Amino acid sequence: DIVMTQSPDSLAVSLGERATINCKSSQTVLYSSNNNNYLAWYQQKPGQPPKLLIYWASTRESGVPDRFSGSGSGTDFTLTISSLQAEDVAVYYCQQYYSSPLTFGPGTKVNIK
Amino acid sequence: QVQLQESGPGLVKPSETLSLTCTVSGGSISSYYWSWIRQPPGKGLECIGYIYSSGSTIYNPSLASRVTISVDTSKNQFYLKLSSVTAADTAVYYCARHHTVTTQYTWFDPWGQGTLVTVSS
Numbered sequence: 001d002i003v004m005t006q007s008p009d010s011l012a013v014s015l016g017e018r019a020t021i022n023c024k025s026s027q028t029v030l031y032s033s034n035n036n037n038y039l040a041w042y043q044q045k046p047g048q049p050p051k052l053l054i055y056w057a058s059t060r061e062s063g064v065p066d067r068f069s070g071s072g073s074g075t076d077f078t079l080t081i082s083s084l085q086a087e088d089v090a091v092y093y094c095q096q097y098y099s100s101p102l103t104f105g106p107g108t109k110v111n112i113k
Numbered sequence: 114q115v116q117l118q119e120s121g122p123g124l125v126k127p128s129e130t131l132s133l134t135c136t137v138s139g140g141s142i143s144s145y146y147w148s149w150i151r152q153p154p155g156k157g158l159e160c161i162g163y164i165y166s167s168g169s170t171i172y173n174p175s176l177a178s179r180v181t182i183s184v185d186t187s188k189n190q191f192y193l194k195l196s197s198v199t200a201a202d203t204a205v206y207y208c209a210r211h212h213t214v215t216t217q218y219t220w221f222d223p224w225g226q227g228t229l230v231t232v233s234s
Contacts, residue, residue, distance in 0.1 A: 001174075
């Protein structure tokens with residue numbers, strides 16, 4: 001199984017400041033034949049299912065604000081919220097879809113400082 | 114747009130079988146992979162397994178001995194059975210569609226709202 005880790009476990013950021021979440025996979029999720037990273041990011045608010053933010057490591061889902069961006073390749077990835085808004089308070093998960101079983105990171109909780 | 118809705122008992126006794134249904138509306142269940150994912154209270158997300166509309170399945174090895182996922186394309190529904198449950202199986206259970214047609218190697222979208230199943234006597 002591909003094990004996903006995230007850091008930090010939680011972070012508190014002032015409104016309007018940058019939030020950075022890291023995700024690492026235990027093996028590459030870069031598929032060499034198409035040069036795509038099989039990595040997605042989700043946002044989950046209390047009492048709600050996860051909401052897709054990013055896929056292919058850096059492609060923003062339609063309707064997701066452009067303050068959310070994804071980067072990285074291979075085994076190391078980053079989700080950046082460029083200017084934190086109050087509505088961004090949530091838990092963020094990365095997920096690999098390179099191989100079965102599909103696996104999630106443990107989540108990073110983002111709060112307002 | 115496609116919507117998913119989980120249904121089933123919210124309380125299951127230890128050692129019994131948890132059974133859930135996911136009803137797909139707004140689109141066909143055909144040609145996609147469909148997953149069950151669970152989330153214990155206050156914890157992270159775990160993929161239980163998935164099924165293709167043809168009926169082929171892949172289970173998480175950690176749960177494979179207790180899991181059965183099935184599909185009824187005529188009803189646009191798929192199902193989860195988890196046997197010999199314990200308190201550790203208490204979780205919100207989500208159903209979700211694999212986004213891209215004909216491949217399981219894709220992200221999950223959309224998701225159902227989830228249903229809390231508590232294992233307790």
